[in-house]
Amino acid sequence: MGDKRPLGPAQGRPSLLASALLWTFLLAAYLYPQFLFPIHNPNERARSYMTAAMFDHGTFAIGYRKPAKQGRGFVDEGSVYDRWGYVNDKALVCDDPALVPPDCAGTLYSAKAPGTSFLGYPVYAVLKLVADALGREVSQETILLVLRLFTVVLPTLLLLSLFRRFALRAGFDPVLSDLATAGLGVGSMVYTYSHMFAGHQVTAYLLFFALLTAWRSRTDDRPRWPAATGFFLATAVSAEYPMALVAVVLVAYQWFCRPRPKTILWAFLGGLLPVLLTAWFHVAAFGRPWRTAYATLENPGFVRDIAPGVMGLREPRLENLFGAFVAPYEGLFFFAPWMVLCIPAIIDYVVRRRRVEPPQMRALFFTGATALLALTVFISCHSLWRGGWTLGPRYIVPFAPFAALLILHWASLWSRGAPLVSRMVVAALVLVSVLVTGASSLVSQGFHTAFFNPVTEAVLPLLREGFVTFNLGHLAGLEGGWTALPLLVLSVPGLLFLA
Structure with missing residues (x-):
């Protein structure tokens, strides 16, 4: 160069x-x-959530906010959320356009610009394919280190x-x-x-x-x-x-x-x-x-x-x-x-x-x-x-x-x-x-x-x-x-x- x-x-x-x-x-x-x-660090965790969601779930969504089954409030679940739990630095697109976050049901996304998550996609894909071939589970810490x-x-x-x-x-x-x-x-x-x-x-x-x-x-x-x-x-x-x-x-x-x-x-x-x-x-x-x-x-x-x-x-x-x-x-x-x-x-x-x-x-x-x-x-x-x-x-x-x-x-x-x-x-x-x-x-x-x-x-x-x-x-x-x-x-x- x-x-x-x-x-x-x-x-x-x-x-x-x-x-x-x-x-x-x-x-x-x-x-x-x-x-x-x-x-x-939510900066890298939110991005890694999106990378994992794209490969493992075929979606940009990292989770979904749904009404709690009992009582008032909401619960976040689905996609990567079920595996890794809470993360900050996320966006919430309400199902009802008349409502605004955070008090609404809707879809959760990484609130970060997507470029880094896209760069991580092929790395994550190779890591998961190798791990699956070996019959091994990859921890979140290992995934972050490799990314x-x-x-x-x-x-x-x-x-x-x-x-x-x-x-x-x-x-x-x-x-x-x-x-x-x-x-x-x-x-x-x-x-x-x-x-x-x-x-x-x-x-x-x-x-x-x-x-x-x-x-x-x-x-x-x-x-x-x-x-x-x-x-x-x-x-x-x-x-x-x-x-x-x-x-x-x-x-x-x-x-x-x-x-x-x-x-x-x-x-x-x-x-x-x-x-x-x-x-x-x-x-x-x-x-x-x-x-x-x-x-x-x-x-x-x-x-x-x-x-x-x-x-x-x-x-x-x-x-x-x-x-x-x-x-x-x-x-x-x-x-x-x-x-x-x-x-x-x-x-x-x-x-x-x-x-x-x-x-x-x-x-x-x-x-x-x-x-x-x-x-x-x-x-x-x-x-x-x-x-x-x-x-x-x-x-x-x-x-x-x-x-x-x-x-x-x-x-x-x-x-x-x-x-x-x-x-x-x-x-x-x-x-x-x-x-x-x-x-x-x-x-x-x-x-x-x-x-x-x-x-x-x-x-x-x-x-x-x-x-x-x-x-x-x-x-x-x-x-x-x-x-x-x-x-x-x-x-x-x-x-x-x-x-």
Whole structure:
């Protein structure tokens, strides 16, 4: 997905030792923890319910709300509900159109955008077919682990590989390229949400894949590249509707890379399947191809949360920006301080570099910066910007790979005049980010809004007590904090490399 021609003077390649240390660190960080928390995350459970309903019951419905046989009230049953029980984040389509949720009989659906559930369908199908052939029952925990592995974890590792390969082929500083790859992989929200069967990280890798395929189409006129761009963009929007803002930016970039009508035609054809699947779900569940679950949310609290504005979007607010980027309870720059470098990168580009870079690199940088702006505007207008239990602003996880690319580009230009200083600054910030985000993620994938500083109030106390998420060490018979020892052994050489 990357052009082989460097964009600037080649600055060498990483040594085999550096590559080995980096990938040992990344593979250990991604494959050793299993992230099975006692807190059941409705974000991924609602999506997995829909995936299971499609394969096991041939329907999008995850259950049905019926009047209770005795007394007043209702009972939820049928479809996946009979097997896995209660789940939040669902929609209720009342049988009587004159009634509104939650006090009505009707059909229950996942209230999430369907893209992630569709991606999980073939994975779930293979898992169930193999289990049935072996005569084994598959637990809900196993299903979630497998769905995470094949729809989020492995694609994220592919994202990191392609990010690094693109950086090296573009002639970026090899040390900074490795630092940025490690920072993106473990020192950003990408790490936390790459272990969750939800749309946040799914959209991050899909949008970045779209950027790479559009870039490749500059020098390769085969239709596969714009078709792939269209597929990735449409699937990203199907997984998280607000990502349409970034998709528009990337469609414009695709046109810049190959400004021909047939390019847009192939992009349209590539995106047709995800669009049709999404429309199918909307029609089957809500009656219209453009109607989403927002109008039929079952939880009254969620209805109140998104009531301001249109679909929860209102005028921009500084409170949102402070909380999403700076505040210790959720701020992106608090948990991943190296990401703050995207600000001087953009300023420097606007003030000094735009007349120096070749047009294709200016366009790439401008596209990345515009994507960041779109995500920033979105989170500033979102009435539900806190997002409940979260580690970082989960609604804008795609911010991370675009910011990483801009930072790496800027730092590589900086390194041509001051290589030691640029590497030391980036290394220090990446190391802090890896320690903060990595340690926090090993304790929980999200923290209650009651915490002002989750790191000091929850992460450090729990780590002192030896609490870490379920991991391969537990399977080996280790207990408490000792389960993290193999992960530390595998990670320390990589952390020393970062330092």
